[in-house]
Amino acid sequence: MRKPKTGVLGVFPYLDDTTEAIRRCRQEGIPVTVYSPTPRHEIEEALEATESPVRIFTLVGAFTGTASGAALAIWTSLDWPLITGGKEIVSLPAFTVIMFELTVLFGALATVIGLFINARLPQFFGEGKYHPSFSAGNFGVFAHIAPEKFETARTIMTESGSEEVLVEHAQ
Amino acid sequence: MASTSDTLVHPDVRGYADVNRDAMRLLTRPGPGYLALLGMSVSLVGLAAFCWMWQLAYGMGMSGLNNPVGWGTYITTFVFWVGIGHAGTLISAILFLFRAAWRQSIYRFAEAMTVFAVLTAGLFPIIHIGRPWLFYYLLPYPNQRQIWPNFRSPLLWDVFAVTTYLTVSSVFFFIGLIPDIAAARDAAVVPWRKKAYSVLSLGWRGTDREWKHFTRAYLFLAALATPLVLSVHSVVSWDFAVSIVPGWHTTIFAPYFVAGAILSGVAMVITIVVPVRKIFHLEAYLTPMHFDRLAKLLLLTSTIVGYAYGMEYFMAWYSGELYERDVFLDRVSGDYWWAGWSMITFNGIVPHLLWFRRVRENLNYFFIISIIVNIGMWYERFVIIVPSLAHSYMPWQMVNYHMSWVEAGILMGSFGWFFMWFLLFLRFLPGLSIAEIKEVLPPPMRGTRETRLHAQQVPERQEIVEQPAPATAHLKRAQGE
Numbered sequence: 205m206r207k208p209k210t211g212v213l214g215v216f217p218y219l220d221d222t223t224e225a226i227r228r229c230r231q232e233g234i235p236v237t238v239y240s241p242t243p244r245h246e247i248e249e250a251l252e253a254t255e256s257p258v259r260i261f262t263l264v265g266a267f268t269g270t271a272s273g274a275a276l277a278i279w280t281s282l283d284w285p286l287i288t289g290g291k292e293i294v295s296l297p298a299f300t301v302i303m304f305e306l307t308v309l310f311g312a313l314a315t316v317i318g319l320f321i322n323a324r325l326p327q328f329f330g331e332g333k334y335h336p337s338f339s340a341g342n343f344g345v346f347a348h349i350a351p352e353k354f355e356t357a358r359t360i361m362t363e364s365g366s367e368e369v370l371v372e373h374a375q
Numbered sequence: 376m377a378s379t380s381d382t383l384v385h386p387d388v389r390g391y392a393d394v395n396r397d398a399m400r401l402l403t404r405p406g407p408g409y410l411a412l413l414g415m416s417v418s419l420v421g422l423a424a425f426c427w428m429w430q431l432a433y434g435m436g437m438s439g440l441n442n443p444v445g446w447g448t449y450i451t452t453f454v455f456w457v458g459i460g461h462a463g464t465l466i467s468a469i470l471f472l473f474r475a476a477w478r479q480s481i482y483r484f485a486e487a488m489t490v491f492a493v494l495t496a497g498l499f500p501i502i503h504i505g506r507p508w509l510f511y512y513l514l515p516y517p518n519q520r521q522i523w524p525n526f527r528s529p530l531l532w533d534v535f536a537v538t539t540y541l542t543v544s545s546v547f548f549f550i551g552l553i554p555d556i557a558a559a560r561d562a563a564v565v566p567w568r569k570k571a572y573s574v575l576s577l578g579w580r581g582t583d584r585e586w587k588h589f590t591r592a593y594l595f596l597a598a599l600a601t602p603l604v605l606s607v608h609s610v611v612s613w614d615f616a617v618s619i620v621p622g623w624h625t626t627i628f629a630p631y632f633v634a635g636a637i638l639s640g641v642a643m644v645i646t647i648v649v650p651v652r653k654i655f656h657l658e659a660y661l662t663p664m665h666f667d668r669l670a671k672l673l674l675l676t677s678t679i680v681g682y683a684y685g686m687e688y689f690m691a692w693y694s695g696e697l698y699e700r701d702v703f704l705d706r707v708s709g710d711y712w713w714a715g716w717s718m719i720t721f722n723g724i725v726p727h728l729l730w731f732r733r734v735r736e737n738l739n740y741f742f743i744i745s746i747i748v749n750i751g752m753w754y755e756r757f758v759i760i761v762p763s764l765a766h767s768y769m770p771w772q773m774v775n776y777h778m779s780w781v782e783a784g785i786l787m788g789s790f791g792w793f794f795m796w797f798l799l800f801l802r803f804l805p806g807l808s809i810a811e812i813k814e815v816l817p818p819p820m821r822g823t824r825e826t827r828l829h830a831q832q833v834p835e836r837q838e839i840v841e842q843p844a845p846a847t848a849h850l851k852r853a854q855g856e
């Protein structure tokens with residue numbers, strides 16, 4: 205289900221207040237976006253976050269790299285079978301280096317692609333309200349909620365210890 | 376209160392906002408010392424460019440290379456710079472996997488050093504081939520006769536290893552920078568900086584979704600970079616070890632080169648970090664604990680390298696191989712004895728002064744030792760490469776190599792090139808890893824000591840709107856606006 209673009213943003217200077225607001229919003233069935241200056245396990249626990257699928261991208265990328273390295277070295281050697289240094293045409297021990305390097309290269313690039321797809325980056329017009337203090341020291345909880353229910357979210361934010369509550373009307 | 380010798384971050388850094396403030400200070404208008412260093416670096420790059428143009432105009436005869444010594448200063452310097460990069464990846468990736476929290480304040484410098492060192496190293500094979508416009512012969516593509524490069528050759532392995540290393544290190548560096556560039560974007564007041572940081576931060580806002588995928592991606596990148604860093608210098612060592620030149624054909628080359636690479640890299644981290652700490656007043660982040668850990672790394676790798684030196688001589692003697700024994704004897708008593716003894720003294724003996732706490736804790740001594748190790752490690756590569764080629768099998772073939780002024784100019788220019796990029800990095804991108812340093816600070820919790828201190832620093836909403844945040848104000852003031 206798509207989250208509403210409208211909502212209420214609470215700005216929190218304290219981590220425990222932030223997790224309190226997250227839990228209360230979730231109890232009310234309100235989807236939230238949480239902002240933090242650094243990753244914190246407390247927030248992940250409050251959100252009951254699932255495992256990131258980036259690992260699948262890494263695995264697929266790495267295996268693709270291994271296969272590509274093997275294919276490149278073997279196919280090009282068979283394409284013009286020229287004996288060098290008295291070695292076999294398909295010299296697997298030597299080709300292992302190429303396979304290893306491409307495993308790492310493709311694995312790393314696939315990880316970045318996985319990050320960009322899953323984290324939706326680059327994103328210059330992100331949904332929900334933002335506050336520049338989130339990259340400095342404050343935490344934020346944006347409750348995605350329709351305007352008629354703003355008051356519920358505002359109450360949760362204030363009672364949880366938000367120093368400031370901002371609202372985002374329709375974009 | 377904990378003493379500074381056993382803390383990751385000085386107790387004076389009391390909250391998250393302090394970290395932003397101090398990290399942004401690096402991006403403010405630089406002092407005359409910075410400009411003088413940058414000017415010196417750019418001048419050295421100019422010197423190297425002139426020397427390279429001279430070599431291009433008058434040919435490879437302008438270098439000291441000739442039969443039988445076909446590899447000289449350029450390949451020595453290539454191996455040296457690839458090695459320098461290794462400590463960066465060790466600190467950023469391997470220590471990350473080991474959860475060594477002390478890496479947090481230092482790793483961004485080390486990682487930048489890796490990227491710029493590999494960037495510098497990559498120039499040398501191109502300079503060395505003499506006709507740089509044909510560098511694409513290195514790439515895996517079929518020539519006019521439909522023959523592909525020889526995948527059994529260590530030189531081609533090296534092309535794959537170094538390009539992969541450069542790509543993965545750059546990606547790892549940039550991904551780690553994204554949250555910190557976003558912090559710089561939020562603090563920037565100069566319009567072009569704000570725009571540039573907005574683009575470079577890719578719209579990062581620190582949401583739970585972003586952090587969730589970012590932390591996993593970073594972990595996997597570190598896991599991939601770890602075997603990569605061990606492989607790169609192994610592959611570089613096989614450029615030598617797979618051949619049958621006396622002094623090169625040994626099985627210990629891979630671990631020997633990797634240990635040497637980490638030794639030189641750690642030494643370069645120290646060479647960089649000591650002045651940066653002083654110039655930018657980062658004493659709160661680069662505490663004696665960091666230098667203590669770096670000293671121990673230096674000691675460990677120096678011991679491994681010293682053991683490898685001893686083993687090389689033991690094997691040359693014990694194998695009974697005449698040419699091998701002769702080459703090793705020549706390294707310490709032949710025409711290049713000065714280089715051989717410099718290598719042994721600078722890398723295998725001098726670092727052991729760090730066993731003494733008084734030496735380890737004195738940054739002046741530590742800085743000097745790091746420079747001595749850097750010089751020693753350049754000599755190590757020189758000693759491995761040149762005397763073996765100059766003194767191989769046939770006495771009538773034994774001709775010494777001398778570095779020409781063109782090669783010396785390009786060698787000096789490589790340091791200028793490296794430091795130029797590093798100084799520009801310090802000026803334009805966050806050198807302190809803001810988000811990761813915050814991970815080692817206690818989080819602000821309501822009612823604790825940290826909370827009260829934090830509350831004094833993060834301004835109320837009203838203040839943020841009407842007055843710039845502390846970091847912003849500082850930036851603005853320093854930029855004279």
